[in-house]
Amino acid sequence: xxxxxxxxxxxxxxxxxxxxxxxxxxxxIALTVGxxxxxxxxxxxxxxVEAFRKGAPAFLNALGDPDTQSAIRLTLLVAAIAVPIxxxxxxxxxxxxxxxxxxxxxxxxxxxxxxxxxxxxxAGLSYVVLFGSRGYFGPWFAAHGIPVVFALPGxxxxxxxxxxxxxARELIPxxxxxxxxxxxxxxxxxxxxxRMFFTVTLPNIKWGLLYGILLCNARAMGEFGAVAAVSGRxxxxxxTLPLHVExxxxxxxxxGAFAVxxxxxxxxxxTLIVKTILEWRHADELxxxxxx
Numbered sequence: 001x002x003x004x005x006x007x008x009x010x011x012x013x014x015x016x017x018x019x020x021x022x023x024x025x026x027x028x029i030a031l032t033v034g035x036x037x038x039x040x041x042x043x044x045x046x047x048x049v050e051a052f053r054k055g056a057p058a059f060l061n062a063l064g065d066p067d068t069q070s071a072i073r074l075t076l077l078v079a080a081i082a083v084p085i086x087x088x089x090x091x092x093x094x095x096x097x098x099x100x101x102x103x104x105x106x107x108x109x110x111x112x113x114x115x116x117x118x119x120x121x122x123a124g125l126s127y128v129v130l131f132g133s134r135g136y137f138g139p140w141f142a143a144h145g146i147p148v149v150f151a152l153p154g155x156x157x158x159x160x161x162x163x164x165x166x167x168a169r170e171l172i173p174x175x176x177x178x179x180x181x182x183x184x185x186x187x188x189x190x191x192x193x194x195r196m197f198f199t200v201t202l203p204n205i206k207w208g209l210l211y212g213i214l215l216c217n218a219r220a221m222g223e224f225g226a227v228a229a230v231s232g233r234x235x236x237x238x239x240t241l242p243l244h245v246e247x248x249x250x251x252x253x254x255x256g257a258f259a260v261x262x263x264x265x266x267x268x269x270x271t272l273i274v275k276t277i278l279e280w281r282h283a284d285e286l287x288x289x290x291x292x
Contacts, residue, residue, distance in 0.1 A: 015259045051260035054094070060062050060225075062259035067236045071244035077152070078227075078240060079220040082160040089210065090167025095201075098175035112169065124158045124229025131157075150232035155240065158226035163219045167212035173200075174208040199232050212276045220272040222264055 052059055052111040062068060096102075097109055115123065131148035134137045141148050148154045182204065186196040202209075231238040235247055241264055248257035 014292075043267070044265050047258055047261050050254065051262040053258075054255050055093050057263075059259050061255075062256040065256065067239070067247075068244060068256070068260055070236045071239050071241050074152070074155070074238070075221050075240045078156050078159050079217055081156045082163055082220045083213060083217050086164045086167050087209070089164055089206075090171055090212055090216075093168040094171030094175050094205075097172050099180060102277055109172070112165050112172075115165055120158075120162050120223065120225030121229055124226035127154055127158055127161075127226075127230050142286050149230050150234065150238060152238075154230035155227050155238065158230045159220050159223050162223055162226050163216045164217040166219065168211065170208050170212035170215070171205055174205055178204055207278055211275065214271060214274055214278065218267060221267055245259070252283050 057167050063233050093108070094114060097105060102249050128149055130137055130142060131154060133142060133149070135149075136149065146153070148157070183196055186200045187193075193198065221240075222242060223240075224246075227240055228243055231240070231241060231243060233243055233247065235244075239247060241260060245257050245264070248254075248260060
């Protein structure tokens with residue numbers, strides 16, 4: 001009888017734990033959905049509500065404002081500069097970190113994460129110190145007629161700095177997981193290094209690369225702190241979309257501010273949708289590779 005009691009008691013405890021799981025699961029789901037509603041869905045919805053509060057004509061007039069059009073063009077141009085640079089850097093850094101052993105490799109990986117730990121405002125101020133009119137290199141560039149700070153080059157440099165980890169941090173673990181078997185097989189069969197890269201390496205990392213580019217682009221278009229430090233906030237010239245929202249809001253043009261903010265909110269939603277699709281596709285490929 002003692003023995004049966006000993007074996008019965010753990011089974012009873014197991015059944016109690018199993019009975020509690022649905023309740024715990026529902027509470028966790030409710031908590032997650034509630035927090036998402038408070039911190040994400042409600043603010044995004046309010047942005048669109050406020051943007052269209054005065055009707056579609058006011059919304060379109062705000063977007064058609066010359067300063068807004070200039071901010072849109074500058075934001076797209078900066079992203080078009082920063083994203084390809086970071087894509088090339090990310091692939092090169094991931095290739096070096098995943099394929100080679102060399103002194104200082106851990107330092108390289110640590111430096112890639114530097115923009116995650118440094119405030120964007122600090123990064124922007126660093127570029128002002130380097131390339132400002134009284135900076136270390138600013139007078140030389142000014143003497144050659146190349147404005148850096150308070151101009152497009154400074155904005156592009158600051159944006160590139162704060163966004164360059166995204167592609168690299170996505171590709172490094174992916175390439176380490178994949179290993180070098182496919183690439184060694186291609187080289188053994190006579191493929192040149194470039195042919196191996198474009199026919200073997202690049203197809204293997206394409207979804208991870210697209211995922212990193214997507215995150216990099218979203219951050220480049222939404223960056224505020226570093227750009228604010230180097231742009232000078234010249235309305236119609238050096239204001240990107242986030243800076244232009246602040247200018248409009250500070251000038252009590254709430255309809256215009258929310259109209260411009262709705263562009264960034266829409267970008268965030270599109271980014272989340274595409275991110276989900278890429279994660280789904282990427283997960284499928286990983287599952288196939290594991291089954292092989």
